[in-house]
């Protein structure tokens with residue numbers, strides 16, 4: 001049975017067409033991957049479906065009935081739920097209060113029936129094998145629990161189609177397995193999913209069918225079993241397709257960064273020497289210390305002991321300003337929370353880091369900066385009309401590229417990149433890897449933290465694996481593979497068994 005049929009969908013912003021005659025069909029009990037480069041129109045199509053945006057033309061049938069919704073609330077009532085990357089939960093409220101917000105159960109005296117709400121929440125969590133206490137405050141939950149809460153909340157009100165937008169971004173491998181188990185179980189009961197992701201392996205693991213968009217147009221659809229990642233990539237990038245370059249060993253210079261017995265928030269006793277022009281990968285499960293170490297080096301979080309030297313000079317700890325003075329720059333993870341200055345234009349966002357670093361007033365020599373803007377826009381294939389546009393008018397992935405350009409544009413010698421390709425499409429990922437390799441070739445030193453092993457295999461000369469706050473293993477380039485990384489990052493080496 002067809003759960004959803006969107007046909008002939010058109011949508012323009014300021015007379016610029018973003019969706020042109022797009023169609024999308026999703027069956028009942030199916031996981032449908034919606035694929036396309038950054039800026040292809042995926043979020044806009046979903047926003048049209050859920051009533052955030054009004055379509056300019058086109059028809060939407062949901063379970064055979066025409067949908068002409070003009071609000072998100074109406075769409076939810078019809079059974080469509082959008083589980084966003086930035087979850088729509090209220091951190092100050094308790095779990096059950098979040099579920100029943102605006103739809104509270106009351107008893108015959110008109111008072112809130114807390115017991116019934118908590119019991120119902122418990123029942124649903126048990127069915128989904130989700131371990132969440134209805135009485136817990138939402139801010140206490142892990143990112144994975146928050147996401148499962150959002151999904152549970154949708155199911156509670158009989159959602160028949162769930163839109164998952166990059167749902168695995170902040171999940172570790174075990175949490176991804178858990179999410180996929182829940183998706184499979186719900187699928188069997190007839191629930192449909194639209195799954196938006198830039199991670200090929202998970203698309204091939206979980207999706208049944210796919211639709212590809214490019215520049216706002218429909219390119220194709222089909223069964224996942226009938227295709228392969230290369231064919232999908234070609235559909236997504238069209239004539240921009242180029243095979244990825246392979247890693248090659250490079251000659252590195254003398255030691256530039258020396259970290260000794262460094263202990264701080266989330267990591268301890270780290271010893272690490274890095275050579276000029278070297279790319280050192282860092283990985284580990286969420287909270288293992290790899291991301292926390294980068295924050296410690298950059299002075300974002302407290303340090304409890306140890307030393308950092310750059311070119312033999314001592315770098316005072318806990319000071320971002322001092323770290324920058326020693327030519328260290330950092331691209332933080334969760335760029336949406338940490339990096340967007342929403343009121344600023346693209347150009348201003350891109351140039352912020354350079355101007356902070358040189359401690360100049362934020363004054364732009366327009367012509368020079370426009371030139372650099374065009375260079376990075378082209379290099380990273382940023383889909384944007386005009387450098388004066390607000391950053392918020394860009395698609396999520398294109399915003400990420402602007403932040404990356406922001407840091408690549410500094411005079412820094414040591415770049416700390418925390419999850420640099422999060423939310424970035426396959427074509428642009430390849431461009432970013434090439435850029436990282438080129439930067440190292442030109443003598444910049446790079447520490448890159450990521451959960452994606454193929455990424456490390458493409459760029460890292462060595463890879464530091466973290467477990468429970470400690471650097472437990474340094475792998476040589478040729479030793480980096482999923483299995484070995486997993487062995488060390490789950491401490492299976494000591495437990496005597498792999499996952």
Ligand SMILES: Nc1ncnc2c1ncn2[C@@H]1O[C@H](COP(=O)(O)OP(=O)(O)OP(=O)(O)O)[C@@H](O)[C@H]1O
Pocket residue numbers: 013018036037038039040041042043044045383384393394395396397398423425
């Ligand atoms: N509110 C808006 N105003 C103007 N342009 C917009 C608006 N929302 C989206 N766009 C433009 O529409 C195009 C499609 O963006 P959309 O967010 O749908 O892409 P996407 O496929 O979801 O990308 P990503 O993978 O990066 O999230 C982009 O060029 C974007 O700049």
